[in-house]
Amino acid sequence: MFDFIPLENYAYIYYNIILLFIFLTILHTTLYTGFTEETFKFNKIFEFILFGYILLFMGLRPVSWYFGDMWNYSKTFDYFSIGWHVDITKDFIFYSIMNFFVEIESKTSFFFFIAFLYLLNIFIASKRLFKNYSFFAFLILVSSFEFWSYGTNGIRNGLATSLIILAFTFMNKKWIMYLLFILAFSIHSSVLIPIGAYFVTNLFNDKEKFYFKVWFICIFLSFFIGSQIENLITNLGILREDVVNTYFNNKELYASSFSQTGFRWDFLIYSSLPVIISYYFIFKKDFKDKYYQRITNIYLVSNSVWILVIQASFSNRFAYLSWFMMGLVVIYPFLKQVFFNNQFKIIGFVILGYFSFTYLMNFILRVI
Known part of the structure; x- marks a missing residue:
């Protein structure tokens, strides 16, 4: 765990490192033209680096009240572990996963695994839709406003919506999409919207x-x-x-x-x-x-x-x-x-412009 990091600095560090990835992306899209082997290598290398960074930083955060609902799920985990009855008929899949990790007595592993699933769904969706350019899609999705919050606070909601993103990539295979719909609904019923x-x-x-x-x-x-x-x-x-x-x-x-x-x-x-x-x-x-x-x-x-x-x-x-x-x-x-001249150069700035709202709201205006 990253216990040496003050809890109030977690989101700040997360989004500033995301900003670093965006600046590296702008540098890359400025120097290269796209449709080149260098771009494909950049995509493959940096999407795994980004995935690994977020997984470790989000998945190994301390179990603390500071992260909102994480603390509530931690208490539910403790109830399971001492044999108290917990109603799991609602959001059955999520609590079944929790119960599995209760059996092996590893709360940290449970939150790490949920973070892994949260990221993996988005990662696979990006790969399915954009192949050699999946890094850019993955980067813009993880830089979204409240992405961090729904991985650390609104955990069930975040996991369920990431499954919905993945489901939408299977519109041509409806039985898979409907199965993912059911799984997502069984994690958080709000995805009915x-x-x-x-x-x-x-x-x-x-x-x-x-x-x-x-x-x-x-x-x-x-x-x-x-x-x-x-x-x-x-x-x-x-x-x-x-x-x-x-x-x-x-x-x-x-x-x-x-x-x-x-x-x-x-x-x-x-x-x-x-x-x-x-x-x-x-x-x-x-x-x-x-x-x-x-x-x-x-x-x-x-x-x-x-x-x-x-x-x-x-x-x-x-x-x-x-x-x-x-x-x-x-x-x-x-x-x-391709719609514009030098469109590849524009991509990095599009991601930066999109991310600017997140940065503005979280660290300049501090608006929830």
């Missing part, structure tokens, strides 16, 4: 502007009648009581956990980045890629759900159910088709 978005986008997937229009309409609905929408959702009875109490009630209680509450324009601006980029490539650059269109539509639907409840307590947890795929929506066109 992006799973549901996948099935919803079957309806009007050929109508390219439909989901963009829905996204914009949801902004106005949330701004003007957001509280009524929240009341409707809580009164429908489709959410568990603990979810309603945590995310929709007791706003005053949870306000202290945020630098600001209410309508989060900063988060909305962040969420609009892939919307603007995908709209530009699909309609202005005439990028006709069915997979990209589908991923974009899934993002738009999932993000629209969050926008409708944007003023709820901890609405960032709803937001992450679309944010986890943002990096993919942003980088995909750049790695699939």
Whole structure:
């Protein structure tokens, strides 16, 4: 374990080393032109270096209350180990993994293994989609806002969403995709939102502007009648009581956990980045890629759900159910088709621009 590192410095160190990887990427994309053996070697070497760094740094962090939900899972681990009854019918897969590591009496190994799965799903997804350029996709995904948080705090949610990213790479093999959907849902039921978005986008997937229009309409609905929408959702009875109490009630209680509450324009601006980029490539650059269109539509639907409840307590947890795929929506066109002169040089700066929000929010404005 890296016990010598102060707990409050973990995220700072993580993101600054990610920044170093981004600067190295910019240097590489500036010096080389792409489609060369040097680029392929850079990709293979640095994706494994990046994977190893994150796995060790995230997987061997101390088991501490500082990492939020990690401490709750640590206590559940202890309950298992002394034979107390713990209800594992909900999120069965996650707690079955925990129970296995209880049998071998290794809590550290449990958190290391979860971090390994979290990263491995994203790593494999990047390789499946981009092959010789997978490093760039992997880098932008692990530099996403709250990626670190969902590997160290919202652990079940992070693991489940990483499985969803992997599942979306098997759209041409639906039985594998559906199996991964089931596994992800059995780890954290909240992924029903992006799973549901996948099935919803079957309806009007050929109508390219439909989901963009829905996204914009949801902004106005949330701004003007957001509280009524929240009341409707809580009164429908489709959410568990603990979810309603945590995310929709007791706003005053949870306000202290945020630098600001209410309508989060900063988060909305962040969420609009892939919307603007995908709209530009699909309609202005005439990028006709069915997979990209589908991923974009899934993002738009999932993000629209969050926008409708944007003023709820901890609405960032709803937001992450679309944010986890943002990096993919942003980088995909750049790695699939040439649109600009010197496009390879642009890739590093695209990743830096995407990462700048993460860095700004975490270390300059310190906004949760």
